[in-house]
Structures are given as structure tokens and as C-alpha cells.
Amino acid sequence: MPHKPLIxxxxxxxxxxxxxxxxxxxxxxxxxxxxxxxxxxxxGMGHAITMNLPLRVKHYKxxxxxxxYRTNGTSVDCVKLGQRVxxxxxxxxxxxxxxxHGSNSSVSIIYSGTMAAAIEACFEGLPAIGFSLLDYSSxxxxxxxxxxxxxxxxxxxxxxxxxxxxxxxxxxxLQLAEIKGIKITRQTLGYWHEDxxxxxxxxxxxxxxxxxxxVNLEKExxxxxxxxxxxxxxxxxxxxxxxxxxxxxxxxxxxxxD
Numbered sequence: 453m454p455h456k457p458l459i460x461x462x463x464x465x466x467x468x469x470x471x472x473x474x475x476x477x478x479x480x481x482x483x484x485x486x487x488x489x490x491x492x493x494x495x496g497m498g499h500a501i502t503m504n505l506p507l508r509v510k511h512y513k514x515x516x517x518x519x520x521y522r523t524n525g526t527s528v529d530c531v532k533l534g535q536r537v538x539x540x541x542x543x544x545x546x547x548x549x550x551x552x553h554g555s556n557s558s559v560s561i562i563y564s565g566t567m568a569a570a571i572e573a574c575f576e577g578l579p580a581i582g583f584s585l586l587d588y589s590s591x592x593x594x595x596x597x598x599x600x601x602x603x604x605x606x607x608x609x610x611x612x613x614x615x616x617x618x619x620x621x622x623x624x625x626l627q628l629a630e631i632k633g634i635k636i637t638r639q640t641l642g643y644w645h646e647d648x649x650x651x652x653x654x655x656x657x658x659x660x661x662x663x664x665x666x667v668n669l670e671k672e673x674x675x676x677x678x679x680x681x682x683x684x685x686x687x688x689x690x691x692x693x694x695x696x697x698x699x700x701x702x703x704x705x706x707x708x709x710d
Contacts, residue, residue: 457545457609459482460573462530464494464552464565467522467535470553474594475583476518476599479548482609483508484517486539491522495554499568500526501532507687508658509533527569546608547573549619550583551597553590556668557687558640570618571693579608579657580618586681587625598627600686603634614692620689624681635685641669 459479463472467489479485488509494500502525509523523533531547549569556564566582573580581604585597600623613619620639624631646664653659668678680687 457540458542459483459485459486459546459548460519460531460544461487461540461548462527462569463489463495464527464536464569466490466492466494468522469553470584470590470592471553471585471594471597472710474598475548475551475601478551478598479605480516480518482605483545486519486521486534486537488521488523488534490526491524495552496563497526497565497568498563499528499534499571500565502526502529504566504657507533509537527565527570531569531572531576535569535578540704544578545571546605547578547579547580548583548605549580550585551594551623552582553592554584554588555586555622555675555681556584557581557681557689558668559640559644560666561620561639561691564619567620567691570620571691574618574691576614577615579613579707581605581608581621582618583621583623585623585625592625594624594703596631599622599628599635600631604688617690617692620677620687620691622677622689624680624684624686626639626684630684631686632684634678634688635684637677637680637687637689639689639691640673640678642678643667643669644689 507525511521513520549566552566556567561567570580571584644664645667648660649663677687677689
């Protein structure tokens with residue numbers, strides 16, 4: 453009997469997120485789907501893992517043959533729980549994360565819990581894709597995202613990915629007919645210009661809300677994720693976890709002889 457691929461799905465927006473339901477819809481025909489997600493929002497937590505509290509995981513429903521679990525941990529914890537506990541005796545064929553409410557282009561990949569889950573899967577040599585939609589609304593329309601998620605999942609299942617490489621997929625907030633296609637891109641060089649807005653609570657104490665906007669340092673470059681999104685394309689960026697600045701090694705080699 454042919455092997456039915458095992459697909460682990462997680463996110464950082466929590467088990468009630470519309471983007472999670474959209475990703476399950478996109479993936480369900482490609483294999484057996486197991487869903488493990490945080491029990492609430494964990495956005496912006498990057499590659500955080502839970503070390504100072506016990507991790508708890510609860511099976512909360514089975515729907516259309518799909519098992520759903522939730523945990524008090526992060527999206528990275530979800531991947532670890534999947535591989536080390538819930539699916540420890542099985543081979544995971546693909547890890548999917550998202551669909552995130554909001555873009556994870558440029559430097560946002562560093563902060564993203566969505567992409568952290570995909571990168572965690574990379575550590576283990578598992579093919580992985582993080583999906584994000586450039587719409588921060590809790591009522592975002594994911595219909596277009598589902599179409600492209602299916603296309604990209606199909607490609608990865610058929611052609612696979614290099615070991616220790618995952619994909620960062622960002623989808624613009626457009627109707628299907630408005631999207632021009634898919635662009636293979638690189639991460640845009642940029643940074644967040646941040647403001648900590650000061651407010652006062654009813655007791656006179658100060659508190660702060662983090663706000664800001666992305667500064668694109670490569671506005672003219674046409675091979676970046678930001679250019680693709682701003683010009684009506686789905687951005688697909690291959691990602692790996694080697695953070696070495698390889699070209700700088702050559703520049704610093706003379707230090708060894710000082």
C-alpha cells in the first residue's frame with residue numbers, strides 16, 4: 453500500500469486563527485494532517501522555546517480525520533512536541549506553518565514565530581514551508597492564499613527541498629486575478645523603525661506599546677521579497693539557518709596572524 457505522507461501543521465497565531473484553518477484546507481489532500489498549535493497567540497516570539505515551565509499538550513478535537521492538539525508552548529515547541537512526543541515513532545514528511553496574519557518579509561523573519569517553526573524543522577532535516585498573508589486583520593480573506601499554498605505544497609512534495617532549507621512564502625493582499633504569479637526572491641535588506649508609545653494606566657503608572665514600520669533599504673532591487681509583494685507577486689524565499697557572514701571571514705582572516 454502506498455505511503456501516505458504525514459504533514460505536521462503549526463502556527464504562531466493560535467488554534468482559533470483563520471489562517472490555520474486555511475492552511476489545513478490547503479494541505480488536507482496531500483496526506484495525513486496532524487495539527488499542533490499554541491493555545492493562544494505567540495506572534496513575534498521568534499525562535500523562543502519553553503524552558504521555565506512544564507509543557508502541556510492536549511488533544512482537543514478530531515475533524516474529518518484530522519487530529520488537533522494545542523499546547524501552552526510556542527510554535528517551535530509545537531514542532532518539538534510533534535517530532536519527539538506525538539509522532540516520535542513516525543516519519544514526518546512535511547512541516548507547514550501559518551498561514552500567518554501579516555507579512556513575514558525582510559527582517560521580520562527574525563521575529564517571526566511562523567518562520568521559527570519552519571526553521572526548527574530545518575534543524576531536523578525536515579522539508580518545511582512558512583506561509584504568510586499580507587493582511588493583519590483577524591477577518592482576513594485567505595481564499596487566494598489557499599490557492600497558492602496548494603501550488604507550492606504540491607511542488608515541494610514532488611520536487612522536495614535541499615536538506616536544511618525551508619521556504620518563506622509571503623502572499624500579497626490581492627484577489628486571485630490580480631496576482632501576477634510567483635517570484636523566487638531573496639530576503640530584503642531592511643529594518644524596523646520602532647517607537648515605544650507611552651501611555652498612562654488608570655493608576656498613574658506608565659506603560660508602552662511597540663509600534664513602527666519597515667524601512668526598505670533596497671527599494672530599487674527587483675529580486676527581493678518586498679519588491680515582489682509590492683508588485684503583485686507571491687514571494688518565495690529559500691531560507692537556511694546558517695547565520696555566518698561568509699564573505700567577512702576572508703576580511704578578518706588576518707586577525708589570526710596579528
